[in-house]
Amino acid sequence: EADIYQTPRYLVIGTGKKITLECSQTMGHDKMYWYQQDPGMELHLIHYSYGVNSTEKGDLSSESTVSRIRTEHFPLTLESARPSHTSQYLCASSDVGAYNEQFFGPGTRLTVL
């Protein structure tokens, strides 16, 4: 069973606050991802990482930033939250290999007032 964790599960915060969404996996996967899921269900890739000290922007432009200092940890930070950042954020990971079987965490529901 995939073990990938996200905290907090729900966050309600005021405009202008700095927030960090945590994502950890215990599978030793090299590749990790952040997706933003809009109310219409669609998944948008916003960041990914091939491994430690590697981060890349995804298909959807995002004001968030990420870091990958440890293999198991891939936090996402918003320096100044705005209502437009309200969304569901999903973290995923996958192993090295020819195919890209991704395992998802439970998600963080962010609401910015």
Add this chain to the structure above:
Amino acid sequence: GENVEQHPSTLSVQEGDSAVIKCTYSDSASNYFPWYKQELGKGPQLIIDIRSNVGEKKDQRIAVTLNKTAKHFSLHITETQPEDSAVYFCASNSGGSNYKLTFGKGTLLTVNP
């Protein structure tokens, strides 16, 4: 880049009936096609996948078929149960990418008791 189209966007069936969700992809180099199930309040969970060297794969009540020539693949759920109600996503590995998945926009399946 890869484009994945998914139909229908919503599907309602009676318990015990079959459900079929169809996806098309654009990049003939794509060779891995996973299906994810997302229940309310949870992250997507991989339920079945198929690779391009196989035409069909089955796991109990779930089956996936792939037609490489036509560039389409389908999810078939037989003997549907209320717990099958969820959002289903198809995806492809974006032209054979070993890091990126391109997702369809999702299908909301409702199984009525």
